[in-house]
Amino acid sequence: MNKATARPARKDIRLSFEFFPPKSAEAEGQLWETAAALSAYDPGFMSVTYGAGGSTKAPTLATVRQLLAMGLPAASHLTCVGATKEEVHAVVAEFQAVGVKHFVALRGDPPGGVGTAYQPYPGGYANAAELTAGLRGLADFEISVSAYPEKHPQSPDVR
Template structure:
């Protein structure tokens, strides 16, 4: 399915999210993915950080390698759940010494996992807004935060979510990266409410290219993302046809981005799942160029 030309040639900026590898095989996959995706010259990349700092060491190792062995501006996720302020400050200091100047500041999930009740640490930051303020007191960091177009599962309503986002912005956040979504009308209504609340920081849509629709539905149920019926229709009949399924997945994500571009959005945060082919196919479908590959070709020809 050929995309319209409206998105081609426009100023589309992308960033990528990765997660720390859990095995030697997954580590090889991650760095192969990074070598492929860095050709797209993303604005930045981010590396996730488990609940309660459960992936602190792997995250630090991964972030350090990004900073030392790639040209990519790299942000580390940072959570405050299950830690005192002093412990959080120690983590920040460790990452700062490794060269981190950009944090994705998150409260973090309860250690019991999705659905478990959240209890702030009595000596820690109660939420992400407090964490943002604490980071700004420590240093002049670039700070990204989260946003939820379809409401955080634990929030009473969207108004409460937007109030929290405003507190994050007022405390010094530079941008918000949204939970992934598939209904652009919902996002546009959410963004109108965000701007109406006096929040002016960029709200960057989180885009999830669909590697596996069944798995995505399970994940979406835990994080409150709505899966529209049209996705079942688009993927029907392709369960045993991986090549055709990947083609549809790339088209769906590219069409979503193209529609958001028509609505005036130009920055997108792609959840890579540490895999390059589908992400690259999405960006190829949009007609974007690969500055890194062009630079390598020019160097080889010199």
């Protein structure tokens, strides 16, 4: 590559990696090996998924706790599906107690699965924007969000 076609290095781009909580002892060993190897790329964070309605809360918490213990920049996904605001706040407090300071705020998939209509949970956050505002009101967390690069399938327009 010559200088005319070379791109300058971007210092404002942060790399991140996403993991699912391991479902077996073998997968757990592979996850720690992989996380350690990927740390060489100096990621901004390594996130761990969180199932709808907290279905993977315990495994997510254990995985994030171990990443933090390894000295890695860990973040936990957090959804607002199937939970009241108070229930979400209780989950946040649990994660905060083990040292989590970074959340990836997501609305989450509808309980009926991808393609079904989403309905906010009664007394819960309606979407990721509300969830992000709620997290901001609890503490000075680092918050990342996920978004569609194109129009969201359930949005009437691109705005």
